[in-house]
Amino acid sequence: MSQSTPSRNPARRVFAWEYKDATYEETRGDGDRSPNMVLLPTGQWAHRVFLVGSLVDIVDDPDSENYIRGELQDPTGRFPIDAGQFEPEAIANMRQLDPPEFVAVTGKAVTFSGDSGPVPKVRVESITDIPEALYDSWVKDTAEKTATRLTNFSNDANDAAALAAERYGTDLEQYRDAAIEATEEVQEIIREEMAETEPDPDASPTAPGVGQD
């Protein structure tokens, strides 16, 4: 194992409602592989993101062999995703998917130039169809990570948050509310599923897995 290669950048967890506002991008660090990062409005740099949601669109232009794009929806909004000539496996995998489908995406956080300025998107590294339950796990995970970022936002040492406040004038409340709504939506779905599988109205409203943590 090489000791001198830089450590891998972690995949951040972020809801679409927040990610759509992550328009500021910067090359960070002084290494040979200075990574490109987008700044999340709640104050964290993201080189990579991990997303789970419903793949709702695939646009595969027959004229461009080496490009494909699509859209992933989470409880709060949609992520534009795409893959290009450097991600042949991602292109092949995206061609095999048939929306709508539950998918997990690991990808690079990047922006592209839109009509009215930079627009964040996700450049797909890995995409696979997944069981529905992972959607619930991701929403819980992403809500927790959002809560952590919001908690740390006002720390004096949080340079990313200071820059986010400067660049975006971040209104934190809307990202908190979006995360709350996402958890409520998943709670509702779980309750409905339980009602279907467990018609007894007096049954204890708990899902399998409670109390295992």
Next chain:
Amino acid sequence: MTDIKHQDHVDEVREALESAEKDGISVETTDEAISNAIEDHRQKRVDPEDAVRYVSRSLLREAGADNPRQYISGGSNPSPPSGVNPQLTASQLEEEGEWIEFIGTVIEAYDPSYSEMDQQGRLADETGTVRFVSWQNSGFETELVTGETYRFDPVVTTEFDGNVELKLTGTTQAERLEGDDALGIDPDTYTETIEGVLVDFQDQMGLIERCPNETCRRVLQDPTVCPDCGEVESETDIRTKAVVDDGEDSWTVFLNAEQTDSLAQLTFEQAEQLVEKYDYTGVVKEYIVSQLHGEYIRFHGRDRGRSFNVSDFELLNPPSVTDLENVKQELEQLP
């Protein structure tokens, strides 16, 4: 101003060189050369602060200074320890350049990676583990023994590859704690836990060929030749080489055939059937990736910094309504 690496440290080297000029010692060099020299040290796990000293010393010596040290200000660390250092646990170690007190048990000692290195290994306390390192001629003399608990005070934190570690120097006092004062951590049974998502998969996984020698077991590119053992007849095996990511850190994990089967439901026989059906070895990796990408898993084992040595694992249950309620309440309590 040109953008140069380690500018602050280059300036410190410049200061040392300038202070020697009053004695008629002049050094011809460029900021870039100094910066490169500091970077060369960093690549060998030497802190830039220490590299300032080594680079200055060598430049001054080349220019004919008899006692280069007199021109080099500052010690080996950003700031000297104060009288009382905060006692931190492994999970609290986040800042570099901090003088602290640390109590931990040596759970592993590895061979030095470089000739300039003296000791390295990992220390554990109740909250986690941290890597330690000491360098030749650093003045740290205590020979650390695996299984023993030590109180280090003061000890300075450094950062390498994004991980905070402890650097033991001549300033560091290491006191061995015995009896009830020892932490009671057994290096043979000690395990750590990480939780995260399998976000990525690497080469040399799926169906692989191994050297058949019990002591080697190296993964072979050419199934007839082991670079270590020579001509061999390889054994086919299955493994997974994945990246676990918790949103803050990531680790490489290796899963053997049995572990891969229990997570991806793929026996050796089924893997061979896949290869036969698609006439393509890579299909095994593709199948494992399709089964495991995006899964939330809790791993037990040993943290080795960049990689995690897995002894056991379990898939995480999807959240219950109550789990989500807890997160929701945490969010609602935020201002």
